[in-house]
Amino acid sequence: MKKIIGSIIKDNPILMMGLGLCPSLAVSTTVNNALGMSAATFMVLLGSNIVISALRKQIPDDIHIPAYIVIIATFVTLVDMLMQAYLPQLSKxxxxxxxxxxVNCIILGRAESFASKNSVSRSIMDALVMGLGFAIGLTAIALVREVLGAGRITLGGSGSTIKIPGLSSAPALVFVFPPGALIVLGFLQALFRRLGEDRPEKNSEVKK
Amino acid sequence: MTYIGIIFTYVFVSNLVLTQFLGLCPFIGVSNKTENAVGMGFAVMFVMSTASLITWAFQHFVLIPLNVVFLQTVTFILVIASIVQLVEMVVRKTSPPLYKALGIYLPLITTNCGVLGIALISVNEDYNAVESFLAGLSAGLGFLVALLFMSAIRERLELERVPKYLRGTPIAFISGGLMALAFMAFDKALLANIIGA
Incomplete structure:
Protein backbone atom coordinates (compact mmCIF):
# COMPACT_ATOMS: atom_id res chain seq x y z
CA MET A 1 0.00 0.00 0.00
CA LYS A 2 2.78 2.36 0.93
CA LYS A 3 4.46 1.55 -2.34
CA ILE A 4 1.32 2.49 -4.24
CA ILE A 5 0.99 5.81 -2.46
CA GLY A 6 4.67 6.47 -2.99
CA SER A 7 4.41 5.77 -6.68
CA ILE A 8 1.32 7.96 -6.97
CA ILE A 9 3.37 10.89 -5.75
CA LYS A 10 6.71 9.97 -7.26
CA ASP A 11 5.50 8.80 -10.64
CA ASN A 12 2.55 11.13 -10.79
CA PRO A 13 1.92 11.36 -14.51
CA ILE A 14 0.92 15.02 -14.55
CA LEU A 15 3.07 16.57 -11.89
CA MET A 16 6.23 14.52 -12.00
CA MET A 17 6.48 13.14 -15.51
CA GLY A 18 4.75 15.92 -17.39
CA LEU A 19 2.49 13.56 -19.31
CA GLY A 20 -1.03 14.27 -20.39
CA LEU A 21 -0.76 17.98 -19.89
CA CYS A 22 -2.80 19.32 -22.72
CA PRO A 23 -6.25 18.06 -21.83
CA SER A 24 -5.65 18.31 -18.12
CA LEU A 25 -4.96 22.01 -18.02
CA ALA A 26 -7.83 22.99 -20.21
CA VAL A 27 -10.48 21.23 -18.14
CA SER A 28 -9.12 22.01 -14.69
CA THR A 29 -11.21 25.14 -14.18
CA THR A 30 -13.59 23.34 -11.83
CA VAL A 31 -13.16 20.26 -9.64
CA ASN A 32 -16.24 18.78 -11.29
CA ASN A 33 -14.74 18.90 -14.78
CA ALA A 34 -11.46 17.57 -13.46
CA LEU A 35 -13.17 14.53 -11.97
CA GLY A 36 -15.12 13.92 -15.17
CA MET A 37 -11.98 14.14 -17.26
CA SER A 38 -10.11 11.82 -14.89
CA ALA A 39 -12.92 9.28 -15.08
CA ALA A 40 -12.98 9.39 -18.88
CA THR A 41 -9.20 9.10 -19.13
CA PHE A 42 -9.19 6.28 -16.61
CA MET A 43 -11.78 4.28 -18.59
CA VAL A 44 -9.77 4.66 -21.78
CA LEU A 45 -6.53 3.80 -20.01
CA LEU A 46 -8.03 0.71 -18.41
CA GLY A 47 -9.61 -0.50 -21.63
CA SER A 48 -6.58 0.08 -23.81
CA ASN A 49 -4.19 -1.40 -21.23
CA ILE A 50 -6.29 -4.58 -21.02
CA VAL A 51 -6.67 -5.02 -24.77
CA ILE A 52 -3.08 -4.16 -25.60
CA SER A 53 -1.62 -6.46 -22.96
CA ALA A 54 -3.97 -9.26 -24.06
CA LEU A 55 -2.92 -8.82 -27.69
CA ARG A 56 0.74 -8.10 -26.98
CA LYS A 57 1.89 -11.32 -28.64
CA GLN A 58 -0.36 -10.88 -31.69
CA ILE A 59 0.48 -7.29 -32.64
CA PRO A 60 3.47 -7.25 -35.02
CA ASP A 61 6.32 -5.06 -33.88
CA ASP A 62 6.55 -2.96 -37.04
CA ILE A 63 3.08 -1.54 -36.82
CA HIS A 64 2.58 -1.51 -33.08
CA ILE A 65 2.14 2.26 -32.78
CA PRO A 66 -0.68 2.54 -35.36
CA ALA A 67 -2.30 -0.55 -33.85
CA TYR A 68 -2.20 0.99 -30.37
CA ILE A 69 -3.59 4.24 -31.67
CA VAL A 70 -6.53 2.47 -33.30
CA ILE A 71 -7.27 0.56 -30.08
CA ILE A 72 -7.05 3.74 -28.02
CA ALA A 73 -9.18 5.71 -30.48
CA THR A 74 -11.85 3.01 -30.34
CA PHE A 75 -12.09 3.28 -26.57
CA VAL A 76 -12.13 7.06 -26.75
CA THR A 77 -15.02 6.96 -29.21
CA LEU A 78 -16.82 4.53 -26.90
CA VAL A 79 -16.35 6.75 -23.85
CA ASP A 80 -17.31 9.83 -25.87
CA MET A 81 -20.59 8.26 -26.99
CA LEU A 82 -21.39 6.93 -23.50
CA MET A 83 -20.81 10.37 -22.03
CA GLN A 84 -22.97 12.06 -24.64
CA ALA A 85 -25.76 9.62 -23.83
CA TYR A 86 -25.64 9.55 -20.04
CA LEU A 87 -23.81 12.72 -18.96
CA PRO A 88 -24.70 15.29 -21.63
CA GLN A 89 -23.90 18.24 -19.34
CA LEU A 90 -20.39 17.04 -18.57
CA SER A 91 -19.81 15.99 -22.15
CA LYS A 92 -20.68 19.50 -23.28
CA VAL A 103 -3.39 11.93 -28.10
CA ASN A 104 -3.01 12.06 -24.34
CA CYS A 105 0.55 10.90 -23.96
CA ILE A 106 -0.22 9.01 -20.73
CA ILE A 107 -2.24 6.40 -22.54
CA LEU A 108 0.13 5.75 -25.42
CA GLY A 109 3.02 6.02 -23.00
CA ARG A 110 1.64 3.35 -20.68
CA ALA A 111 0.70 1.14 -23.62
CA GLU A 112 4.19 1.37 -25.00
CA SER A 113 6.18 1.12 -21.80
CA PHE A 114 3.99 -1.16 -19.66
CA ALA A 115 1.02 -2.93 -21.21
CA SER A 116 3.00 -4.19 -24.20
CA LYS A 117 5.37 -6.05 -21.89
CA ASN A 118 3.23 -7.22 -18.97
CA SER A 119 0.35 -9.57 -18.21
CA VAL A 120 -3.28 -8.46 -18.24
CA SER A 121 -3.64 -8.42 -14.45
CA ARG A 122 -0.51 -6.33 -13.97
CA SER A 123 -1.65 -3.94 -16.69
CA ILE A 124 -4.98 -3.47 -14.90
CA MET A 125 -3.04 -2.64 -11.74
CA ASP A 126 -0.90 -0.19 -13.69
CA ALA A 127 -3.98 1.48 -15.15
CA LEU A 128 -5.45 1.83 -11.63
CA VAL A 129 -2.31 3.43 -10.21
CA MET A 130 -1.76 5.73 -13.19
CA GLY A 131 -5.44 6.65 -13.38
CA LEU A 132 -5.48 7.50 -9.70
CA GLY A 133 -2.30 9.55 -10.01
CA PHE A 134 -3.75 11.42 -12.97
CA ALA A 135 -6.98 12.07 -11.03
CA ILE A 136 -5.10 13.35 -8.00
CA GLY A 137 -2.85 15.63 -10.04
CA LEU A 138 -5.73 17.00 -12.08
CA THR A 139 -8.00 17.50 -9.06
CA ALA A 140 -5.21 19.26 -7.17
CA ILE A 141 -4.78 21.75 -10.02
CA ALA A 142 -8.53 22.21 -10.33
CA LEU A 143 -8.94 22.69 -6.57
CA VAL A 144 -6.35 25.46 -6.44
CA ARG A 145 -7.75 27.12 -9.54
CA GLU A 146 -11.37 26.95 -8.43
CA VAL A 147 -10.69 28.10 -4.87
CA LEU A 148 -8.48 31.01 -5.89
CA GLY A 149 -10.16 31.86 -9.18
CA ALA A 150 -13.83 31.58 -8.29
CA GLY A 151 -13.81 31.39 -4.51
CA ARG A 152 -15.92 28.26 -4.42
CA ILE A 153 -15.88 24.48 -4.72
CA THR A 154 -18.53 22.70 -6.75
CA LEU A 155 -19.43 19.26 -5.49
CA GLY A 156 -20.58 16.40 -7.65
CA GLY A 157 -23.44 16.50 -10.11
CA SER A 158 -25.86 17.98 -7.58
CA GLY A 159 -24.35 21.41 -8.20
CA SER A 160 -24.08 22.28 -4.53
CA THR A 161 -21.27 24.71 -3.92
CA ILE A 162 -19.20 25.70 -0.94
CA LYS A 163 -18.35 29.36 -0.91
CA ILE A 164 -15.13 30.46 0.63
CA PRO A 165 -15.63 33.59 2.70
CA GLY A 166 -13.57 36.52 1.49
CA LEU A 167 -12.53 34.91 -1.75
CA SER A 168 -15.96 34.42 -3.30
CA SER A 169 -16.70 38.15 -3.32
CA ALA A 170 -13.33 39.12 -4.80
CA PRO A 171 -11.79 36.10 -6.51
CA ALA A 172 -8.47 36.23 -8.33
CA LEU A 173 -9.99 35.77 -11.76
CA VAL A 174 -6.67 35.15 -13.46
CA PHE A 175 -6.60 31.60 -12.11
CA VAL A 176 -9.67 30.68 -14.13
CA PHE A 177 -7.96 31.89 -17.31
CA PRO A 178 -5.26 29.87 -19.09
CA PRO A 179 -2.25 31.73 -17.62
CA GLY A 180 -3.38 30.80 -14.11
CA ALA A 181 -3.37 27.12 -15.01
CA LEU A 182 0.23 27.22 -16.17
CA ILE A 183 1.36 29.11 -13.09
CA VAL A 184 -0.50 26.76 -10.72
CA LEU A 185 0.95 23.75 -12.52
CA GLY A 186 4.47 25.14 -12.19
CA PHE A 187 4.18 25.65 -8.45
CA LEU A 188 2.42 22.32 -7.84
CA GLN A 189 5.15 20.56 -9.78
CA ALA A 190 7.77 22.12 -7.55
CA LEU A 191 5.78 21.11 -4.46
CA PHE A 192 5.44 17.50 -5.62
CA ARG A 193 9.14 17.34 -6.37
CA ARG A 194 9.78 18.43 -2.84
CA LEU A 195 7.37 15.81 -1.46
CA GLY A 196 8.79 13.07 -3.64
CA GLU A 197 12.33 13.87 -2.65
CA ASP A 198 11.80 14.05 1.11
CA ARG A 199 10.46 10.55 1.38
CA PRO A 200 13.60 8.43 0.84
CA GLU A 201 15.71 10.88 2.88
CA LYS A 202 13.45 10.52 5.89
CA ASN A 203 13.42 6.74 5.62
CA SER A 204 17.17 6.50 5.55
CA GLU A 205 17.41 8.69 8.63
CA VAL A 206 15.09 6.37 10.52
CA LYS A 207 17.18 3.38 9.54
CA LYS A 208 20.34 4.95 10.85
CA MET B 1 -15.33 35.12 -40.85
CA THR B 2 -12.85 36.81 -43.17
CA TYR B 3 -9.57 35.14 -43.96
CA ILE B 4 -7.59 37.81 -42.14
CA GLY B 5 -9.85 37.27 -39.17
CA ILE B 6 -9.06 33.56 -39.14
CA ILE B 7 -5.33 34.16 -39.37
CA PHE B 8 -5.35 36.71 -36.58
CA THR B 9 -7.59 34.52 -34.42
CA TYR B 10 -5.42 31.43 -34.51
CA VAL B 11 -2.05 33.18 -34.34
CA PHE B 12 -2.93 35.50 -31.47
CA VAL B 13 -6.44 35.47 -29.98
CA SER B 14 -6.87 31.70 -29.68
CA ASN B 15 -3.22 30.77 -29.80
CA LEU B 16 -3.34 27.01 -29.44
CA VAL B 17 -0.57 26.69 -26.91
CA LEU B 18 -1.16 29.74 -24.78
CA THR B 19 -4.93 29.89 -24.62
CA GLN B 20 -6.14 26.39 -25.46
CA PHE B 21 -3.36 24.26 -23.97
CA LEU B 22 -3.01 22.22 -27.12
CA GLY B 23 0.46 20.98 -27.91
CA LEU B 24 1.91 21.71 -24.50
CA CYS B 25 4.11 18.62 -24.39
CA PRO B 26 6.40 19.66 -27.26
CA PHE B 27 6.06 23.28 -26.10
CA ILE B 28 7.84 22.35 -22.89
CA GLY B 29 9.83 19.46 -24.37
CA VAL B 30 11.67 21.13 -27.23
CA SER B 31 11.72 24.74 -26.13
CA ASN B 32 15.06 24.58 -24.37
CA LYS B 33 17.00 25.55 -27.51
CA THR B 34 16.04 28.09 -30.14
CA GLU B 35 17.19 26.04 -33.13
CA ASN B 36 15.16 23.02 -32.03
CA ALA B 37 12.17 25.28 -31.49
CA VAL B 38 12.40 26.63 -35.04
CA GLY B 39 12.68 23.14 -36.54
CA MET B 40 9.77 21.78 -34.56
CA GLY B 41 7.70 24.89 -35.23
CA PHE B 42 8.03 24.65 -39.00
CA ALA B 43 7.39 20.91 -39.03
CA VAL B 44 4.23 21.39 -36.98
CA MET B 45 3.09 24.26 -39.16
CA PHE B 46 3.40 22.12 -42.27
CA VAL B 47 1.62 19.13 -40.77
CA MET B 48 -1.16 21.24 -39.25
CA SER B 49 -2.03 22.98 -42.51
CA THR B 50 -2.04 19.81 -44.63
CA ALA B 51 -3.81 17.82 -41.92
CA SER B 52 -6.64 20.36 -41.57
CA LEU B 53 -7.15 20.34 -45.32
CA ILE B 54 -7.14 16.56 -45.67
CA THR B 55 -9.30 15.90 -42.62
CA TRP B 56 -11.74 18.46 -44.00
CA ALA B 57 -11.91 16.48 -47.22
CA PHE B 58 -12.40 13.23 -45.31
CA GLN B 59 -15.15 14.76 -43.20
CA HIS B 60 -17.08 16.08 -46.20
CA PHE B 61 -16.45 13.43 -48.84
CA VAL B 62 -16.28 10.27 -46.73
CA LEU B 63 -17.68 10.53 -43.22
CA ILE B 64 -20.80 12.63 -43.86
CA PRO B 65 -21.95 10.88 -47.10
CA LEU B 66 -21.47 7.47 -45.48
CA ASN B 67 -23.13 8.68 -42.28
CA VAL B 68 -20.28 7.49 -40.06
CA VAL B 69 -19.35 10.73 -38.33
CA PHE B 70 -18.83 8.81 -35.08
CA LEU B 71 -15.64 7.43 -36.64
CA GLN B 72 -14.25 10.98 -36.76
CA THR B 73 -11.69 10.55 -34.01
CA VAL B 74 -10.32 7.29 -35.39
CA THR B 75 -10.19 8.58 -38.96
CA PHE B 76 -8.57 11.88 -38.10
CA ILE B 77 -5.82 10.39 -36.00
CA LEU B 78 -5.04 7.86 -38.72
CA VAL B 79 -4.95 10.61 -41.35
CA ILE B 80 -2.59 12.65 -39.20
CA ALA B 81 -0.35 9.67 -38.51
CA SER B 82 -0.15 8.87 -42.22
CA ILE B 83 0.59 12.48 -43.17
CA VAL B 84 3.40 12.58 -40.65
CA GLN B 85 4.75 9.30 -41.99
CA LEU B 86 4.46 10.58 -45.57
CA VAL B 87 6.12 13.89 -44.80
CA GLU B 88 8.93 12.02 -43.15
CA MET B 89 9.50 9.83 -46.21
CA VAL B 90 9.25 12.70 -48.70
CA VAL B 91 11.60 14.92 -46.75
CA ARG B 92 14.09 12.09 -46.33
CA LYS B 93 14.15 11.43 -50.09
CA THR B 94 14.13 14.98 -51.39
CA SER B 95 16.08 17.00 -48.91
CA PRO B 96 18.51 15.18 -46.63
CA PRO B 97 19.69 18.36 -44.87
CA LEU B 98 16.13 19.32 -43.99
CA TYR B 99 15.51 15.77 -42.84
CA LYS B 100 18.52 15.96 -40.62
CA ALA B 101 17.17 19.14 -39.09
CA LEU B 102 13.54 18.05 -38.69
CA GLY B 103 13.86 14.28 -38.59
CA ILE B 104 13.67 13.69 -34.88
CA TYR B 105 10.66 15.97 -34.41
CA LEU B 106 8.47 14.45 -37.07
CA PRO B 107 7.33 11.30 -35.22
CA LEU B 108 6.56 13.43 -32.18
CA ILE B 109 4.01 15.43 -34.11
CA THR B 110 1.51 12.57 -34.27
CA THR B 111 0.94 12.89 -30.55
CA ASN B 112 0.87 16.68 -30.65
CA CYS B 113 -2.70 17.31 -29.59
CA GLY B 114 -2.64 20.61 -31.44
CA VAL B 115 -2.78 18.87 -34.81
CA LEU B 116 -5.84 16.79 -33.96
CA GLY B 117 -7.19 19.78 -32.04
CA ILE B 118 -7.14 22.22 -34.94
CA ALA B 119 -8.61 19.59 -37.27
CA LEU B 120 -11.51 19.06 -34.86
CA ILE B 121 -11.94 22.79 -34.29
CA SER B 122 -12.13 23.46 -38.05
CA VAL B 123 -14.79 20.80 -38.44
CA ASN B 124 -16.76 22.06 -35.43
CA GLU B 125 -16.65 25.64 -36.75
CA ASP B 126 -17.93 24.50 -40.15
CA TYR B 127 -15.07 26.01 -42.10
CA ASN B 128 -14.81 25.48 -45.86
CA ALA B 129 -11.68 24.02 -47.45
CA VAL B 130 -9.73 27.28 -47.72
CA GLU B 131 -10.70 28.36 -44.24
CA SER B 132 -9.66 24.99 -42.78
CA PHE B 133 -6.30 25.19 -44.48
CA LEU B 134 -5.80 28.76 -43.26
CA ALA B 135 -6.84 27.83 -39.73
CA GLY B 136 -4.29 25.01 -39.74
CA LEU B 137 -1.57 27.21 -41.18
CA SER B 138 -2.12 30.05 -38.75
CA ALA B 139 -2.49 27.70 -35.78
CA GLY B 140 0.89 26.30 -36.77
CA LEU B 141 2.31 29.80 -37.07
CA GLY B 142 0.93 30.59 -33.62
CA PHE B 143 2.62 27.46 -32.29
CA LEU B 144 5.90 28.53 -33.89
CA VAL B 145 5.64 32.03 -32.40
CA ALA B 146 4.88 30.72 -28.91
CA LEU B 147 7.65 28.13 -29.10
CA LEU B 148 10.17 30.70 -30.30
CA PHE B 149 9.36 33.14 -27.50
CA MET B 150 9.45 30.36 -24.95
CA SER B 151 12.84 29.11 -26.09
CA ALA B 152 14.24 32.63 -25.94
CA ILE B 153 12.98 32.96 -22.37
CA ARG B 154 14.34 29.58 -21.37
CA GLU B 155 17.78 30.20 -22.84
CA ARG B 156 18.08 33.26 -20.64
CA LEU B 157 16.60 31.47 -17.63
CA GLU B 158 19.41 28.97 -17.77
CA LEU B 159 21.83 31.65 -16.70
CA GLU B 160 19.67 32.74 -13.78
CA ARG B 161 19.70 31.38 -10.28
CA VAL B 162 16.42 29.52 -9.97
CA PRO B 163 15.33 27.88 -6.69
CA LYS B 164 16.21 24.18 -6.66
CA TYR B 165 12.74 22.69 -6.88
CA LEU B 166 11.61 25.12 -9.54
CA ARG B 167 14.45 24.33 -11.94
CA GLY B 168 13.59 22.84 -15.31
CA THR B 169 9.93 22.37 -16.17
CA PRO B 170 8.26 24.13 -13.21
CA ILE B 171 9.90 27.46 -13.97
CA ALA B 172 9.17 26.91 -17.66
CA PHE B 173 5.47 26.53 -16.86
CA ILE B 174 5.45 29.62 -14.69
CA SER B 175 7.15 31.74 -17.35
CA GLY B 176 4.82 30.23 -19.94
CA GLY B 177 1.94 31.34 -17.74
CA LEU B 178 3.27 34.87 -17.60
CA MET B 179 3.64 34.88 -21.37
CA ALA B 180 0.07 33.63 -21.72
CA LEU B 181 -0.96 36.54 -19.51
CA ALA B 182 0.59 38.92 -22.03
CA PHE B 183 -1.22 37.15 -24.87
CA MET B 184 -4.53 37.81 -23.12
CA ALA B 185 -4.21 41.36 -24.42
CA PHE B 186 -5.14 39.96 -27.84
CA ASP B 187 -8.84 39.46 -27.37
CA LYS B 188 -11.96 39.44 -29.51
CA ALA B 189 -12.51 43.18 -29.03
CA LEU B 190 -9.06 44.00 -30.36
CA LEU B 191 -9.67 41.65 -33.27
CA ALA B 192 -12.93 43.42 -34.07
CA ASN B 193 -11.14 46.77 -34.00
CA ILE B 194 -8.39 45.65 -36.34
CA ILE B 195 -10.40 43.95 -39.02
CA GLY B 196 -13.32 46.28 -38.52
CA ALA B 197 -15.86 43.49 -38.22
Missing amino acids: SLGIFIPLIV
Missing part, protein backbone atom coordinates in the same frame (compact mmCIF):
# COMPACT_ATOMS: atom_id res chain seq x y z
CA SER A 93 -18.37 21.22 -20.83
CA LEU A 94 -15.44 18.95 -21.70
CA GLY A 95 -16.18 19.39 -25.40
CA ILE A 96 -13.31 18.87 -27.80
CA PHE A 97 -11.11 17.52 -25.04
CA ILE A 98 -12.81 14.12 -24.96
CA PRO A 99 -11.74 13.16 -28.50
CA LEU A 100 -8.36 14.62 -27.64
CA ILE A 101 -7.83 11.87 -25.03
CA VAL A 102 -6.54 9.87 -28.03
